[in-house]
Amino acid sequence: MKKAKVEAKTKEIVKKHGRDKTSLIAILQDIQEEYNYLPKEALCAVGEQLEIPISRVYEVATFYNSFSLIPRGRYLVEVCAGTACHVQGAFNLMDRLQRDLEIKRGETTPDNMFTLEEVRCLGCCSLAPVVRIDGNIHPYLTQDGIPKILRNYKTGVTK
Amino acid sequence: MKKISTLDDLKSAGDKGMKSLFPRGVKIVVGMATSGIASGADKVYEALQSAIKKRKLPFTLTKTGSMGMDFIEPLVEVIEKDKPRVAYGKMTADKVPQLIGQIVKGAIDKIKPIYRVDEEDIIAKREKKHYLTGIVPEYLQDIPTMYEVPFYKKQVKIATRNCGIIDPESIEEYIARGGYLSLHKALTAMSAEGIIEDVIKSGLRGRGGGGFPTGTKWQSCRRAHGDIKYVICNGDEGDPGAYMDRSVMEGDPHSVIEGMIIGAYAVGAQEGYIYVRNEYPLAVANLTKAIADARSSCLLGKNILGTSFNFDIKISKGAGAFVCGESTALMASLEGKAGEPRAKYIHTVEHGLWDRPTNLNNVETWANVPVIISRGGKWFSEIGVPHSTGTKVFSLVGKINNIGLVEVPMGIPLKDIVYDIGGGIPGGKKFKAVQTGGPSGGCIPATMMNLSVDFDALWEAGSMMGSGGMIVMDEKTCMVDLARYFIEFLVSESCGKCTPCREGVRRMNDILHDICAGKGKVGDVEMLEAMAIGIKDGSLCALGGSAPNPVLSTIKYFRAEYDAHIKQKRCPAAVCRALIKYEISAKKCTGCTVCAKKCPSACISGVKKKAHKIDQTKCIKCGICMESCKFNAITVK
Amino acid sequence: MVNFIIDGKKIKAEKGTMVLEAARSNGIDIPTLCAHESVSRSGACRLCVVEAKKGKRAKIVTSCLYPVEEGIIIETNNERVMNVRRLVLQLLLARCPESDVIQDLAKQLGVDPQPRFTPDGDKGKCILCRSCIRVCEEVVGVSAIGFSCRGADKAIGTPFSEDSAVCIGCGACAFICPTGHIEMETTEETRKIWGRTFKMKSCAVCGRYFAPEDQLKYISKKTGVPMKELAVCTNCR
Structure with missing residues (x-):
């Protein structure tokens, strides 16, 4: 997966949610929907876009069951x-x-x-x-x- | 959508809904809640659709939520002008042509209805509506009415009043059954204080598990300082074996929305959130549609019903964390954070979401509100028993014949639910216990079947009301394994914030695993009991505070089973793998070789037509041999 | 002022004071691991629990988060309280068998390890009190470290367990850690923490290595003080 492509897609998703910090979970859900998992590049891009420390994004991404940080099967x-x-x-x-x-x-x-x-x-x-x-x-x-x-x-x- | 700002507008929308609920021609309604779809209702719907099209019949086909009779789904109901509404259970796509034929003929042939409905109570409007005019057609005379069916006889439907009756996507049908009339009454004829007073009078207690008086909570939130306030609907139904709230959100989303608008008006909130469990896509879809419809009808948003009151609702999807059912964790999650609870010494009605006054109630609680407003708090308080008024929806599941959702008046004896409504235990097995309250609850043994099902009696018995899961167990359920199951669930769902829950529940789990594996030690039970007290006292939130309950209640009522595991290394229910043995009876075995072929570890040997044998050293105890033996030759002990 | 009783002693305190502070300023000791004056509180460790009696109801509360109330009766070490504290300590002893801080505290309170708990070998000395995370966020302001996962798998670290780009090597997390879990190695010229090696700056006057370069750069950026001025150690300033 191309880093630039993931970042562009992530930007689009974040924009759709109005760059709202409180929409972090909804944004991650959309990314997961798109890629079937949460690519690292996307998580970093979300942090940058929302101006949330990446440590907090990582915390949320690993806390909830429905998120996966590794690609899932078909x-x-x-x-x-x-x-x-x-x-x-x-x-x-x-x-x-x-x-x-x-x-x-x-x-x-x-x-x-x-x-x-x-x-x-x-x-x-x-x-x-x-x-x-x-x-x-x-x-x-x-x-x-x-x-x-x-x-x-x-x-x-x-x- | 037409704007609704006056009572007349509501009435004309209601009239439209009435016309679709009581159509002139033939209408076929398919129960398409999640449970219906899972049992194949979507295929039945498709088959009906193409059959109607093919035969060019003037039939209308619609969807509805769940009537609660999961055990006979897919459920199809037929409504014809002047005739009783007729329900057909266990429908399949194959049976559709026959059913259509019966309807056209006006007779019953091979497909027998399970009940008919001649007239119906519209509880929110305090009126009856008749399907049947005149006498019951001859071919339906032998069919019992819905109220005669044992499953329904003792039920009283308030929170689930519209589920399985209206099309959840139709706001008009909701209005036809009294919907949004309470909102109109609240906004135009009642003061905020008056509403709260009525809710207090009703005695309504939180249906999410805690049982806190709803009106009192509203009052505290109204009195809390702050210009901006929130109301939240907790739809993060996480208890395994519980799906009442899903059914309401899927089948009657407007009832929740109307309840929330009334509550918001009473506490002075401008914004609301519905937090829905991630696993409930249909609930999200139906709520989304309902919110959009309410908004475009001016029932939500600015100047609701032409008044100066503004309020709107957003939906937030959970991401898979049981702990988010806890109010402070849910609020953290709404704020976009990990769902960790915080100490509640400062109440959420004062400092909740974004530190502002917040009133949170669960789905079922909200769904009760419109009826309380329309019928009055006093009316509601007369249903049930003192201190536990109204009704409660339960999901009756497990080893029971009639699996489904039931709404019963509080205070009903447990045995009425299990035997009369639930139809008893399948397969002639012995009834052992009922588990209520999910992972925070406990087990009620068969000996306590006369127990009144209400908040306080369940609490005293060592369980709790919880959100409404009611799991029935028979003699084949191992109570130690069940305690281990719940504790394991909590280990993986603990947020990990505080020591007693994160570490303590994990250590309890280790001990329970040991007991189930035959490695339990004398003194383990006492050890579990002592730990339970520390964990209950020491945990930060209700998840940890109630985590030991399944262990404590199983020890209290089924101590002998623990002792059998620990001292005799025996699992009386024959569930715990390390302690059981599958054996083939040489007398009964015909040597058909089916078990030997199916055995995944190739541990069954024998000559064709001669009795077979299990090599215990290789057996992995999956039980497939016993499942597949047609001669009952295999036993487990 | 609010009037109440702790361990039989009549006490007065400002409204909003936590029970823990009220007790301590009256010479009553309550053990804690996670409450630190520099950061906000979470009530995670549960060692500071006390029993609060209001009318007929007595409940266990977290003294570091529980504000004093008029007429409340607090007991800081009755049997019910000790039962929780004992369990918490036994659980922490099993989680962090190497931690001398926890061992000492257990000894002080007369708590022995619970033989039925198999000691963990993978958790280090971390009790997940979150002081490190909070100091990094609230005091330093970089949020280089955080939690991952939940429940028994919950752990402290940098995102993806990789070198953090925002860490400035200040070591505040290591200083605040109550059990010494966070490893920091400072030699003359370098400092190693969270897997990253930081270059230390030597004082322009005395030549002593006194702070990581990244930290000085961060302070300069945040405060507007030129790097030149920050190149001198506090002793020589």
Whole structure:
């Protein structure tokens, strides 16, 4: 990624928010939306544009769960860790996904296809346990159902 | 959008809404809240759309929020002039042609409705509206009315009055059901003090968990010095297993907005913020549309309803931090900072957002306000029990048949929620406990099922009302594992500011992990109890202050399970992996080899058509063998 | 003036005084780690907790942040208070097993390490009191350091753990740190802190190396005093 390009895009986003310091979180959300993570160049540019010390920008960027400072894979796999999903055995799904994807929670597969994360309750408790992949909810998921779903995403047959 | 500045304007908007709520022709409504979409409502909607188009039918198709019956979603309702409103559950795209056929024929064939609605209470307007004129058509006579369905029978809907009924994108439909009439009353016929007095009289207590009297909070904020004041709606619903606020924001966004405008007028605020959890995109979308509509109708912005009152609302999206549900952390987050709470010795009603007087209430609290204003504080105070008035919305989830959102009068016995509304425990399993209050709450054991569900009784039982998550557990839930689950949640959600929470909860987690792994030591339970007191007393904010609750309440009611883990190295519910063993019964095993094929660690061996065996040294205890055995030959102990 | 009681002693103080100050100016000692007079307070360490009784309600409060109130009864070392303080110290002992400051404080208060807590090896002596961050922001004004992450992973440092471009090497963070976590190495000509090496300036008069060049440049820029004048150490000025 070109530094100048990232900086220009960041400038545009900051401008959209009226260069308002209090919009820092919203600005970072837009950057994350754009790049799927928060590039370092963008964070530095935000600090400069808003005249906020970079240490404060970094603090906010690392405090909140939804921000990632490393690139995420094409598909975000989120295992719901809500209480309803937990009591229905969501931890078994996480284990299976870790085994099948050969990564740990929070990591991205080497082919940049999947990033595996845990999410705090998606509020689809009637469908527990659920996993959300690329925004699609997969209800009543069993360990057994995982390989086929992953295969579908790999080959582009989603949903 | 037409400007609304007089009562007549409101009435004509309401008339328009009435026409779409009670149409002349046929209208099909699909429940399209997040829970509906997750169970496939979007596909049903698409199928309906193309079927109507294909058959060139004069039907209207609209979306609505959630009725709360998550267990039978996707839910489709059919409204026909002069006939009862009819609901169909568990709809799929495949069933759509049949359903359309039934509607055209005016009969019931293969797709049976789950309930019908002949008439409906419009609670904010104190009137009934009839779908049915004349007698019930013969083909619907056997169908129970909504109020006869056990799930609804004991419910009273105030905060969720419009959810699953109106189109959340239609301000007219909201107005038709009494919306913005309370605002008109408040701005034109009541003084700020009068409103506060009425809210105090209602006995309304904060629905976000703390249970602080809302009217008193408003009064302090009104009395606080400062020209600029704020109101905030806390929509950062973070408790796992709780999604009541999402449902209101998605299904009836105007109720929150109207509540906030009234509150702002009462405390003297000019600006408002709705802080919505990052994981709720549909809530953000519907609130955004509602705010824009309210603004262009002159119900928000300058000179609201033609008066001199100015007030506007902005939406702020959270970025994934449970602690931001705490008011001072939420305010820090609104200011663009990391969400760290601060000591509340100086109250936020005096020094809140940007150090200015700020009144914060949660979604459900705000949604109650318009009804209180329209029906009066006294009316509201007569619902529920003394000190806990009105209703409470709960998300009833976990090991229960009827999973969904329920709104019940305060003081209802817990067993009524679990058995009458919830329909009991699935699979003939034994009911064990209910967890309320999320990570700050506790467990109520089955033996206390007569407990009155209100702020004080729950507190005395060692749990709390919290925001309204109610998770039902059966005999297959390990209470030690559950305590570990909540503590682990809090470890990753602690902001890390103060020592007792950051370090203490982490050490409690270590001990609980040890117990679940069979490495618990005698004395660990006492150790946890002692730490809990220090953490509760010593933490800076409510997150740390209530963090030990799930541990304390499980120790209080399920001490034997802790002892079984520690002393006998046994998990009675067969959940904790280090302490359980999967075994194949030689008698029941048919040698079908399914389990052996599915086992990820290849630890099941045996000859085809002969009983198989599990190599315990290689077993990773994922349980897939038991899940896939069709002969119930595999047990776990 | 506000009248109240601390440990049985009748005390008067200005409105707005914190309990900690009121106690200390009356000879009552309350232990603290994170409250420092040069920076604003956060109430993070929780060692200074006391019990405040108002009517029938007694609650644990943070004395460094709790303003005195008319008629309030404060107890600074009853069993309930000591229970919190003991836990906090045991937790800090386990977090920073190398810290002599915490060990000494524990000894003073008669607190032994909790054997059930496995000592950490990766946290150094940092108790996350944030005095360093605050001095860098509020006094120095550069905000070179800050927090990263949250909860158990929370840490102090420069952004991205890289050399900070805005750090002036003044060492205020190291001076204010109550436990000596921040490492600063000053030789004659250089000073090393947060991974960066700063060139020290020698006094134009006595020749003694007295301050990092970057710090003098920063002061010059901020105050408008020419570098030439700042090239002389305070002793020779």
